[in-house]
Amino acid sequence: MAVITFTSDFGYTDHYVAAVKAKILSQNPDATIVDVSHGIEPYNIAQAEYVLGAVFQDFPEGTVHIVAVNTHGSKQGKYHAAKYKGHYFLMADNGLLSLITEGSPDKVVELHTDNPQMSFPEKDLLAPAAVYLAKEGDMDILGEQTTNFKQLLNRQLRLNDHSITGHIIHVDRYGNLITNITRDSVDTIAHGRTYTIHFGRETICRIHPTFNQVDEGDCCCTYNSLNQLCIGINKGHAAELLGLGFDSQVDVRFYPGA
Structure with missing residues (x-):
């Protein structure tokens, strides 16, 4: 099973980080979960992009990265799984995907969900998807392939x-x-x-x-x-x-x- 990393703006005082990990472990007790950071400032996707972008390629190819920052940043309640440089990313449609991948992910699917306005998508949607991908599941099973995701641009020199x-x-x-x-x-x-x-x-x-x-x-x-x-x-x-x-x-x- 591939490694799962976890980056969030949850901080360290509440139960949110533990709840997401509990969901992962309840579905696969042997899962390897690595915390990148939970000290991202609330809603700060630029900080999340820098912190995760600085380290994700140090992990083995096939690693699955859950990014729970500004997760309710899309009014449409859209969430994506993406593949980029041999890694998988799971996050809300808030522009962070375009920053991490410089606007050019290899593949993106919009995750299937019966409840786009769920209150805890990190636990109820992203965590199960991470377990599935870490077991080498087919990303196409998780949703419909799309090229429609929020675009933001990194600062250029x-x-x-x-x-x-x-x-x-x-x-x-x-x-x-x-x-x-x-x-x-x-x-x-x-x-x-x-x-x-x-x-x-x-x-x-x-x-x-x-x-x-x-x-x-x-x-x-x-x-x-x-x-x-x-x-x-x-x-x-x-x-x-x-x-x-x-x-x-x-x-x-x-x-x-x-």
Whole structure:
């Protein structure tokens, strides 16, 4: 049986996470359930996309991902199963699927349901579907194939010969600011030139290997394990101290010569 992952905005104080897991285990006591996070901010599908998108490909192909964030985000009560890069995803039709798959899932079905306005679809619809798919069930049995799902667009970089404009796409638990500017984009535009990084009122002239390469309390930039440009303060909370957060603009400016 394939692994089932679980990502939600349920938090850790209520019974909701346990109820979904109980449903899965009641149908297959041998199921392997991995929590990605239940600390997603309520209804925050952008945060869910970043957190799950950062890790889902580390799981074996065939893994089933339940995403219970903003699950009542569709007035029509539509829920989908999708396949993308060898993985299965189960979620509401709230735009998150288009973000996770960059608008191009390999296959999508709209899940059959007799009660589209059910009060706990994560338990009553998504959990049984996850067990079925984890047992290598045919996705077509779960619903009708469709190309009609809510479309949202991730923030895109703006690039020219002398600059890159990006945005903060995630703030982690330590207050580090993760941007959508990648190592590849910087290397491609730089061509060996010097550059500076601008955010808020700050200007940084180099990218360090890790945050602890600067003195405690100092701001610096580094690349994370996904090769995304990150802004942090050594032993400090960058988001609070710099007054920046999700969607704040970050610029990289390049200068003539080496």
